[in-house]
Each structure stands twice: as structure tokens, then as C-alpha cells.
Amino acid sequence: MPDTADTAGTAQTAGTADTVGTADRAGTATGGPLLQARGLTKTFRVPRSASGSTRLHALDGVDLTVRRGETLGLVGESGCGKSTLARVLLMLERPDAGTLRYDGVDPFALRGRSLLAWRRRVQMVFQDPFASLNPRMSAGELIAEPWRSHPDLVPRAERERRVHELLEKVGLRAADARRHPQEFSGGQRQRIGIARALALDPEVIVCDEPVSALDLSVQAQVLNVLTELQAELGVAYVFISHDLPVVRHMADRVAVMYLGRVVESGPAEEVFTAPRHPYTASLLSAAPRPPTAQDDGPSRRIVLFGEVPSPTDPPSGCRFRTRCWKAEQVCATAVPADEPAPDGPQHLAACHLPIQPSDRGGSRAAAHE
Numbered sequence: 153m154p155d156t157a158d159t160a161g162t163a164q165t166a167g168t169a170d171t172v173g174t175a176d177r178a179g180t181a182t183g184g185p186l187l188q189a190r191g192l193t194k195t196f197r198v199p200r201s202a203s204g205s206t207r208l209h210a211l212d213g214v215d216l217t218v219r220r221g222e223t224l225g226l227v228g229e230s231g232c233g234k235s236t237l238a239r240v241l242l243m244l245e246r247p248d249a250g251t252l253r254y255d256g257v258d259p260f261a262l263r264g265r266s267l268l269a270w271r272r273r274v275q276m277v278f279q280d281p282f283a284s285l286n287p288r289m290s291a292g293e294l295i296a297e298p299w300r301s302h303p304d305l306v307p308r309a310e311r312e313r314r315v316h317e318l319l320e321k322v323g324l325r326a327a328d329a330r331r332h333p334q335e336f337s338g339g340q341r342q343r344i345g346i347a348r349a350l351a352l353d354p355e356v357i358v359c360d361e362p363v364s365a366l367d368l369s370v371q372a373q374v375l376n377v378l379t380e381l382q383a384e385l386g387v388a389y390v391f392i393s394h395d396l397p398v399v400r401h402m403a404d405r406v407a408v409m410y411l412g413r414v415v416e417s418g419p420a421e422e423v424f425t426a427p428r429h430p431y432t433a434s435l436l437s438a439a440p441r442p443p444t445a446q447d448d449g450p451s452r453r454i455v456l457f458g459e460v461p462s463p464t465d466p467p468s469g470c471r472f473r474t475r476c477w478k479a480e481q482v483c484a485t486a487v488p489a490d491e492p493a494p495d496g497p498q499h500l501a502a503c504h505l506p507i508q509p510s511d512r513g514g515s516r517a518a519a520h521e
């Protein structure tokens with residue numbers, strides 16, 4: 153069966169300020185802080201040699217806020233810590249240091265029924281719709297499965313109707329409840345994954361590369377499903393992707409990670425059109441841009457030298473300094489703090505020498521263009 157046609161049209165990302173309670177994208181009202189992470193640090197013990205081990209710094213002092221009803225895009229190169237951060241937000245990993253607050257409550261301090269109730273509120277959509285669904289279960293069983301742990305959420309007599317409703321919400325048919333994952337296309341399986349995440353009526357869904365395993369045409373359909381559901385239900389997304397045009401399309405705000413740290417964050421349009429951190433500028437310069445974009449973002453390709461340093465031995469000071477064309481002595485000795493952009497107090501960059509409007513366009517170091 154072909155993937156369900158996309159009848160929703162495309163919700164455009166408008167250039168909006170990150171203000172509480174504003175409508176940021178078509179039909180999407182965003183609200184106050186829901187999830188707040190401060191100074192999250194996560195290390196893993198990894199082998200160094202046959203005899204010894206060392207610690208890998210996957211997250212190192214991450215600050216992040218997810219607001220009600222918004223989409224927060226999370227971008228950065230492979231290995232920078234996006235999925236680790238997602239797992240901490242879902243409480244699948246406990247941080248070594250730092251705090252996580254959900255509606256002001258520390259979820260890591262919860263036990264028993266309070267913990268169960270919290271788990272319901274934050275759900276996940278996985279990257280691989282082929283691996284994430286049990287092939288022995290029907291779509292209906294897969295969607296109903298989360299209610300086993302939360303039996304009070306939907307009365308038994310109403311479950312079948314609710315499964316049908318969820319299937320229809322994600323653009324499938326009630327009759328699809330009886331079919332098994334292998335009978336669906338990739339896009340349809342991802343719709344089942346979304347319906348399953350919605351079954352517990354969450355306030356936040358962490359989507360870790362939700363469309364990167366799908367064909368381009370199907371990607372747009374699944375993204376539209378997510379956008380429509382957000383407009384209808386007010387659910388917030390943490391949207392992890394290495395595909396910057398997709399993040400630009402989806403996100404109200406964006407956070408850019410490099411080697412375990414958030415180096416720049418703010419309203420998506422501000423970050424995409426006027427990046428302050430050299431790493432963000434280099435990422436954007438490498439990404440395809442819509443031909444109609446009227447912005448002053450990087451117009452020429454910035455080619456970074458060197459490899460991403462090992463997270464077992466990150467550079468002192470600014471972690472990006474070994475690849476940064478603007479690096480000076482201070483970058484090696486002092487960790488840069490988050491500083492707001494002059495014209496955008498919500499737009500933060502951790503850089504001693506942030507990019508100025510006059511730097512964009514022609515004045516970047518020629519060696520990197």
C-alpha cells in the first residue's frame with residue numbers, strides 16, 4: 153500500500169521571537185518552560201588500552217530549555233551528544249552532574265506512581281521504524297502496548313476505539329490495526345511509531361532523527377503529520393536531526409551542539425540567518441539552502457580543518473578552538489560563557505569572539521572558504 157497522501161500542505165516556519173505564549177509557527181502556540189536542563193554532564197567509562205580505561209565526556213555542562221508546545225531543534229555532528237542528551241531527557245540515562253526539572257520537579261527524585269506518571273509525559277519516536285516495532289505484534293497491539301504500564305489512562309472498553317482514533321490521527325486507517333509492521337511501508341511504520349508515542353498523551357516527544365531513514369518524499373509526509381499533531385495537541389518536540397533544512401522547517405528554536413556542549417541556541421530564524429558561533433556558521437555554510445532564502449547567513453562554504461577531537465580528551469577552553477579560524481589565546485585558556493546577541497536576548501552563543509554582522513559574507517578568513 154502506498155504511503156498515505158499528504159493533504160496537509162506545508163506549515164512554514166515564520167521568523168518569530170522566542171516569547172512566551174506566542175504563536176510561533178502556523179497554528180502552534182508555544183508556552184512557558186516545561187523541561188529545563190542545567191549543567192548536564194554525562195561521562196562513560198571506555199577502554200583506553202588492553203589494561204586501562206578512561207572517561208568519555210558525552211555531555212559536559214549542557215543547558216537546555218524545552219517550552220510547552222514548541223519544537224526545539226537539536227543539531228550537531230555525529231558523536232556530539234545529541235542522543236545521549238535525549239536519553240537523559242527521557243531518564244534512560246542518569247547524568248553524572250547537573251539538574252533536570254520537569255514543570256519544576258526533579259524527575260530523577262521520583263519513585264513509584266509519581267515516576268510512572270512522569271514517564272508518560274515524555275515519549276520518544278525512534279530513528280529506525282523497521283527496528284523499533286516488534287514484528288510479531290499488530291499495529292493495534294503496538295499502539296495499545298504502552299497502556300499495559302498505564303492501565304488507568306484508557307478504560308479497557310474504550311481501547312479499540314482509541315487505537316482507531318490514533319491510527320486516523322497519523323493518517324492511517326482504523327482497519328490497519330490488524331496488520332503487522334512488515335505489511336507497511338517505512339513512512340507508515342513511522343506513523344505507527346508516532347501513534348504509539350501519542351498513546352500516552354505526552355507533553356513532550358523526543359524525535360531522534362525521525363525521518364532520516366525514510367525516502368525524501370515520505371519524509372515530507374511524516375514531518376507534516378508531526379506538524380499537524382502539534383497544532384492539534386500542543387505537544388512539544390525535541391527534534392534531533394543532522395538535516396539542517398529540515399530543522400529550519402520544523403523548529404521554533406534551535407540548539408547547536410559541539411563535542412558535548414550547546415554552543416549556540418535561540419529562535420531558529422535568528423540562528424539560521426545570523427549565526428554567532430563559528431561552528432554554527434560552518435554547519436550552515438555546508439547545508440543546502442532554499443533558493444528563495446533572503447538572509448545574511450553564510451554565503452560561501454566554510455571548510456573546517458582537522459577532525460572533531462576525541463571526547464576522551466577534549467581541548468581546554470573552547471572545545472571548538474582546534475578547528476576555529478577565529479581562535480586566539482583566550483580560547484585555549486577560558487571556557488566561553490553563553491552571551492546574548494546584541495539584538496536578540498534569547499539568542500545565545502558561547503564564544504569569546506562571536507561573529508559580527510560585518511564578518512558575514514566576504515570577511516571570513518579566506519583559508520576556510
Ligand SMILES: Nc1ncnc2c1ncn2[C@@H]1O[C@H](COP(=O)(O)OP(=O)(O)OP(=O)(O)O)[C@@H](O)[C@H]1O
Nearest residue numbers: 196198208210229230231232233234235236237463
Ligand atoms: N553507552 C555508551 N558507552 C560509551 N560511549 C558512549 C555511550 N553512548 C554514547 N557514547 C559516546 O558518547 C558520544 C556521544 O554519543 P551520541 O550517541 O550521544 O552522539 P550523537 O550526537 O547522537 O551522534 P549521531 O549523530 O551519530 O547519532 C560518542 O562519542 C559516543 O561514542
Ligand code: SF4
Nearest residue numbers: 470473476483503504
Ligand atoms: S571561543 Fe574562540 S575558538 Fe571558540 S568558537 Fe569562539 S573564537 Fe572560535
Ligand SMILES: [Mg+2]
Nearest residue numbers: 234235236360
Ligand atoms: Mg544519535
